[in-house]
Amino acid sequence: MIKFSLRGIKEVKEFFASLPRGVKIVAMRAFSEYIIGDERHGLKHEPEYKHVSPFQSYSDDPKKAARQRGWIFTHLDLIGKDNRTHKIRDSWTMTEKDSNWTMVKIENKAPGVGWVMGEEQSRHSAAVGWRKYTDIVASNMDGAIRSAISAVDAWLKSKNR
Secondary structure, eight states: OEEEEOOOOHHHHHHHHTSOHHHHHHHHHHHHHHHHOOSSSSTTOOOOOOOOOGGGGOOSSHHHHHHHHHHHHHOTTTTTSOOOOOHHHHTEEEEESSTTOSOEEEEEOOTTHHHHHSTTOOHHHHHTTOOOHHHHHHHTHHHHHHHHHHHHHHHHHHTTO
16 A cells, blocks of 8 residues: 655645635645546556566565566466556545645555555566656646646636636
8 A cells, every 4th residue: 555645845835835725725636636647647647568578577686586486487378468457546545634635645555556656666567667656746746736726726716806
């Protein structure tokens, strides 16, 4: 499972602190939805399938490498196919941690997501193109802030302000 809260980022905190409560909720929701993303960007974006030889993703540790080879040779029928179920992509959720939307919790409870996108990412996941969730969040930060600003502008226009 991957679970994180967006907090402690100076620019983001300053931006949200400057907003009144009603506008903050609109902005935080838009910001979080952008971070979660879709098929083109964000956490839901799956990299293009890239075939790598099973030997390219072996561990440097001889004991681990032997276990990996054993698994690979017993599962040769699966290797080389795009067997994605999209469970990781479809399992991203967002919940507010309090009614003031001062913190948002984004999580993914898909089995094995930590090995694919987490800090303990497997060598194979990295080799086939998966990025760590922290890298994805960092690279989508500017777009998320732009999305939040757009949502605030749209909200203000809807209220004739």
